[in-house]
Amino acid sequence: MLKFLLSRLxxxxxxxxxxxxxxxxxxxxxxxxxxLVMAGERGxxxxxxxxxxxxxxxxxxxxxxxxxxLGGVLxxxxxxxxxxxxxxxxxxxxxxxxxxxxxxxxxxxxxxLGLPAGVIAAVNRGKLFDRALMSTALVGYxxxxxxxxxxxxxxxxxxxxxxxxxxxxxLQYFFDDVTGFMxxxxxxxGQKGAFGSxxxxxxxxxxxxxxxxxxxxxxxxxxxxxxxxxxxxxxTARAKGLPPQRVVGLHALRNAMIPVVTVIGLxxxxxxxxxxxxxxxxxxxxxxxWMVDSIFRRDYPVVQGGLLLIAVMVMIVNLxxxxxxxxxxxxxxxx
Amino acid sequence: xxxxxxxxxxxxxETTSGRFRAVDGFDLTMEPGxxxxxxxxxxxxxxxxxxxxxxxxPWTATVTADRLMFDGTDLRQASRAQRRxxxxxxMSMIFQEPMSSLNPCFTVGxxxxxxxxxxxxxxxxxxQARAVExxxxxxxxxxxxxxxxxxxxxxxxxxxxxxIAMAIACKPKLLIADEPTTALDVTIQAQILELLTSLQGExxxxxxxxxxxxxxxxxxxxxxxxxxxxxxxxxxxxxxxFATPHHPYTAALLQALPxxxxxxxxxxxxxxxxxxxxxxxxxxxxPRCAYADDRCRAVPPPVLGxxxxxxxxHYPLNTQAEEQA
Ligand SMILES: Nc1ncnc2c1ncn2[C@@H]1O[C@H](COP(=O)(O)OP(=O)(O)O)[C@@H](O)[C@H]1O
Ligand code: SF4
Ligand SMILES: [Mg+2]
Numbered sequence: 045m046l047k048f049l050l051s052r053l054x055x056x057x058x059x060x061x062x063x064x065x066x067x068x069x070x071x072x073x074x075x076x077x078x079x080l081v082m083a084g085e086r087g088x089x090x091x092x093x094x095x096x097x098x099x100x101x102x103x104x105x106x107x108x109x110x111x112x113x114l115g116g117v118l119x120x121x122x123x124x125x126x127x128x129x130x131x132x133x134x135x136x137x138x139x140x141x142x143x144x145x146x147x148x149x150x151x152x153x154x155x156x157l158g159l160p161a162g163v164i165a166a167v168n169r170g171k172l173f174d175r176a177l178m179s180t181a182l183v184g185y186x187x188x189x190x191x192x193x194x195x196x197x198x199x200x201x202x203x204x205x206x207x208x209x210x211x212x213x214x215l216q217y218f219f220d221d222v223t224g225f226m227x228x229x230x231x232x233x234g235q236k237g238a239f240g241s242x243x244x245x246x247x248x249x250x251x252x253x254x255x256x257x258x259x260x261x262x263x264x265x266x267x268x269x270x271x272x273x274x275x276x277x278x279x280t281a282r283a284k285g286l287p288p289q290r291v292v293g294l295h296a297l298r299n300a301m302i303p304v305v306t307v308i309g310l311x312x313x314x315x316x317x318x319x320x321x322x323x324x325x326x327x328x329x330x331x332x333x334w335m336v337d338s339i340f341r342r343d344y345p346v347v348q349g350g351l352l353l354i355a356v357m358v359m360i361v362n363l364x365x366x367x368x369x370x371x372x373x374x375x376x377x378x379x
Numbered sequence: 380x381x382x383x384x385x386x387x388x389x390x391x392x393e394t395t396s397g398r399f400r401a402v403d404g405f406d407l408t409m410e411p412g413x414x415x416x417x418x419x420x421x422x423x424x425x426x427x428x429x430x431x432x433x434x435x436x437p438w439t440a441t442v443t444a445d446r447l448m449f450d451g452t453d454l455r456q457a458s459r460a461q462r463r464x465x466x467x468x469x470m471s472m473i474f475q476e477p478m479s480s481l482n483p484c485f486t487v488g489x490x491x492x493x494x495x496x497x498x499x500x501x502x503x504x505x506x507q508a509r510a511v512e513x514x515x516x517x518x519x520x521x522x523x524x525x526x527x528x529x530x531x532x533x534x535x536x537x538x539x540x541x542x543i544a545m546a547i548a549c550k551p552k553l554l555i556a557d558e559p560t561t562a563l564d565v566t567i568q569a570q571i572l573e574l575l576t577s578l579q580g581e582x583x584x585x586x587x588x589x590x591x592x593x594x595x596x597x598x599x600x601x602x603x604x605x606x607x608x609x610x611x612x613x614x615x616x617x618x619x620x621f622a623t624p625h626h627p628y629t630a631a632l633l634q635a636l637p638x639x640x641x642x643x644x645x646x647x648x649x650x651x652x653x654x655x656x657x658x659x660x661x662x663x664x665x666p667r668c669a670y671a672d673d674r675c676r677a678v679p680p681p682v683l684g685x686x687x688x689x690x691x692x693h694y695p696l697n698t699q700a701e702e703q704a
Contacts, residue, residue, distance in 0.1 A: 077593045277480040279435055284545070285467030298484045374529045377484060 045370075051211045052366065060352075064117060067351035070108050071344050078126055078342035122352070123345035125338070132349035136331065140353075141224025142212060143323065143330030144311050145261055147315050149227075150254035151308070158258045159297075159304075162265025166293055169270060182261035186215065189318055193252045194326045200248060207248050210327035214241040244354060249326045253318050257311050267299035275299070302373050313358050326336075336360030382552060382585050383409040383432075386446035390424070390431050390609075393439045398656040401427045401440075403609040407587075409602075413551065414579060414586045416600035418593060418619070418632065424654040425589045425607035426475075433472055434462045457624055468498040471546040475558040477538035481530035483676045487541045488526030491548060498549045513544040517574060536567035540574070547578060554579070557588045560595070572599055593632050597621060605629045608653050608663040610614040615688040624696035625683070627668050662693065670694050 079088075079096045097103045101112065117124060122132040129180075165174040201209045208214070212226045218235035227246065230238035272278065273296055282288075282296040320332030327333065331350065338346035390402040400654065402424040409415055417425050418679070422615045431442045447454040450469055454462065466472075474480045482490060492506040501509060501520050507526075514522030517540040530538055533609045539559060546554055556575055560568035579586045588599055595616065596603055605613040605628060613626040624630040650667040653659060662680045665671040672694075680693045688693050 140570045145619060276476055277482040278475060279430075280474065280490075280542070280545075281482065282435055283467055283472050284497060285461065285463040285465070285492065286497055295482050297483075300639070301483070375531050 049363070049367075053324055059355065059359065061114075063352050063355040063379065064114055064348070065110070067348045068113060070351075071339070071342070071347045072106070074339070074342070077340050078344060081340075081342045082126060117349075117352065122349035123184055125339055125346045126343045127338075127346075130177050134333065135346065136353050138349060139329060139331050140332050141221075142226070143316075143319055143332060145225045145227065146246065146249055146253060146322070146328060146330060147319055150251040150252075150315065150318075151257060153250050153254035154257035154261050156306075158261030159265050162262045162304075163269055163292060163297060163300075164274060165262070165266045166269030174266075178188070178266070179307060181259040181262050184255050185263075187255065189252060189256070189321050190325065191366075192255060193248075193322065196248050196252060197325075207244050212245050212329060213238065214245075217241060249322050249328055252325070253315065253322045256318060257315060260307060261304065264304050265300060268303045269296055270300045272296045298372070302369070305365060305369055305372060309362055309369075312361045312365075316354055316358065380449055380453070381408050382411045383407065384415075384446050384448040385432065386430075386444060387429060388431060388442070388444040390427050390443075390445065391441045392438065394655065396655065401609055402431065404607075405606070405611055407604060407611075409553070409585050412579075412583045412585055413602065414576070414588065414600050415602040415604060416588045416596040417604045417606055418590055418596055420591055420632075420648075420652050422608075422654065423606045424574070425606055426557050426590075427609075428606070429472065429557060432436070433470065435461075435466075435472075435553070464498075465496055466551040469551050470553045470555070471549070471551045472555040472557060473539070473542045473546045473559050475561050477535050477542050477562065478530065478590070481538055482532055484695035486527055486529055486536075487533065488528075491526070491541065494545055494548045509548070510544075513548055514540075516578070517541075517544045517546075518570075520545070524639060535563050536571065539563060539571055540569075543574065543578070547582065547584070548584060551584055553585045553587065555589070557589045558591065561586075561591070575599070580662065593636050605632070606694065608658070610663060610691060611689070612664070612692070613688045613690045618690065625655050625688040625695040625697055625698060626692050627670050627694075628663075628664050629688075629690075630696055631667075631669075635669075640685055662691075669701045 079093060079102070082096075083093075090325065101109055113123070115339050120133075122136075124131050125135060128135065130221070152260060161177055164233065165177045168174050197209055200207045213230060217230065217233070217235055217238040218227060219235065219238070220230055226235075226242045227239065230242040269292075273292075278291060278296055281291045286295075322328065323330045323332035324336050335347065335350045335354075337343075338350065385405060385407045388402060392399045392401055402616065405428045406617070407415065407417075417428075419425055426437065427440075427689065429442065430436050432449075434454070435652060442492075444455060448463065452461070452465065454465075457465070483486060488510055491510050495501045495506045495509055496682055510518070510526055511522045514525060519525050519537065519540050522557050525533070525537075528683070533541065543559075552700065554575075559575065560571050562570060572595060572691075575586065575588070588595065590596060600617050603615060603617050605620075606627065607628050613620070613624065613629045614684055615625075620629065621622040621633065624633055650665055651668070653663060659666050660679075662668070662671065662675045663676045665675040668675065674691055678693070683690045683695055687698065
């Protein structure tokens with residue numbers, strides 16, 4: 045197990061350097077000058093511009109700038125935001141819980157609906173529920189997030205007025221961050237209605253973000269279940285006289301979970317990409333919105349550092365999934 | 380009263396290319412404690428017949444029978460829940476591939492105790508004690524440790540012993556062993572057969588031994604039922620069958636036995652069991668039968684009397700008349 049972990053960590057090294065290089069290049073390829081963006085409408089004098097260029101080091105060759113940046117990164121220094129002057133590291137971790145909370149809730153939504161739907165479809169293969177579910181999943185999978193979000197906002201926020209359109213909680217509630225998770229903090233605060241408000245704010249973004257993973261999980265669960273249900277050991281389980289819910293829900297599902305967990309792990313990257321869009325639409329104060337805002341402001345250190353930290357997060361999640369995989373699949377564990 | 384009575388059992392599969400009759404009028408009667416071998420080449424419908432009895436066929440199968448009685452219960456009338464109380468308890472089955480027949484995600488101990496809880500409602504401690512006892516009974520050394528093993532950590536022979544332990548866990552009245560040794564090494568094969576017959580002797584359960592190997596039959600069975608292309612073609616007591624086979628197919632199977640071979644090469648029966656698309660008219664064995672004539676190829680043969688082993692043939696072998704001549 046330790047050897048496995050070490051070898052996986054080793055593969056992270058090239059990815060890590062790749063991401064620093066790509067994020068460094070990406071933000072500089074975009075047209076627009078960060079200093080001019082900071083100056084805004086007012087503009088600035090030539091001398092002031094030159095002074096700032098020197099201060100940020102933009103007058104030096106790119107390769108030199110990159111090496112200096114990399115040197116900082118290796119010492120754990122991601123630089124400071126041009127705009128807020130706060131360390132990128134601090135900003136990331138003050139906003140990350142919001143994204144994590146949204147992503148976890150989206151994933152829970154996808155799992156709670158996707159797993160049973162996939163199982164029921166597989167057991168009723170070819171029947172009406174199965175066909176309806178698979179067409180719906182296809183629609184969900186190919187639905188543009190932006191359009192889906194707007195549709196939900198129009199119906200549930202606009203027409204029905206059930207949910208707010210932006211933020212994590214109503215402004216009337218105010219309490220300290222304990223965990224950074226609004227659902228937990230609001231409950232801990234003991235303020236009446238705070239938790240409910242947090243849930244109301246969370247529900248639409250979580251559904252929007254969870255829709256694609258939901259479609260993917262439902263489809264993957266179905267196909268994995270179909271395969272597993274034809275296995276000899278399922279016949280053995282039935283031959284023991286076990287009730288169908290135990291045969292399907294324990295013997296089959298446990299095996300079907302192996303490929304499903306892989307898919308869940310793979311969709312974490314997609315989930316974070318979706319989070320960027322979802323957070324922007326719902327003004328959700330997380331990493332995604334922060335990144336988008338920073339790209340518009342040409343806030344180089346934030347974009348570079350943010351992308352790098354997101355990449356590291358994805359790598360950590362994938363590693364966790366690999367370890368988890370070993371726990372569900374005893375064949376891997378011993379190997 | 381007979382323990383098991385099957386009359387005119389037929390199984391049709393709904394396939395993408397139409398209906399296919401995999402079992403065609405199968406009959407079998409078993410007394411408590413009897414041993415019957417069901418013999419036939421691969422594809423003869425042996426497995427399907429007994430999966431139908433157990434109620435384990437997929438939904439594409441249609442099962443019909445004039446009689447399907449087990450231990451006083453009419454299985455045709457039984458609800459799914461009633462059947463679940465019988466299978467795995469009074470009637471149990473083991474399969475050809477021990478490796479794939481056990482769930483890779485659970486320890487063998489978990490899988491055996493599951494049956495004990497389902498049917499006998501034993502508590503945790505009683506389940507553990509009974510599981511150890513069963514492992515000892517089927518000759519698994521160091522049972523406490525083996526109970527914690529996953530199937531892939533055990534050999535094929537060991538897994539088949541686990542399957543047997545699981546099948547006899549609730550002291551069944553009938554054990555169906557579907558080619559239990561086909562997937563195993565030759566040396567292990569003999570051990571498993573020996574185990575099955577000795578368990579049968581100890582517990583007094585009835586045993587159905589499904590096999591394509593006449594050699595296995597000679598060593599273990601009392602009654603032999605020969606199956607071909609979904610039909611029973613002959614049934615006799617084992618010694619009589621070996622001495623005087625009446626159906627040409629039985630005779631051909633016996634001729635293929637190594638110890639009966641006269642030349643260096645084993646005589647195999649030319650051709651294969653007909654499947655969905657090449658079912659002949661008349662006698663199903665006619666394309667491969669050395670005695671076939673035009674009548675065989677046109678008219679389905681009758682089932683002859685018990686004195687002729689219930690053979691399904693126009694021209695049975697070893698008849699009284701022949702012997703007198
Ligand atoms: N689920 C199924 N669907 C369609 N045909 C099947 C199915 N299971 C078995 N068969 C067919 O039924 C016939 C008998 O199979 P089987 O009982 O497994 O033979 P045996 O056990 O004697 O080797 C074969 O031709 C096989 O292809
Ligand atoms: S009926 Fe004819 S073809 Fe069929 S087994 Fe008898 S002799 Fe052979
Ligand atoms: Mg078979």
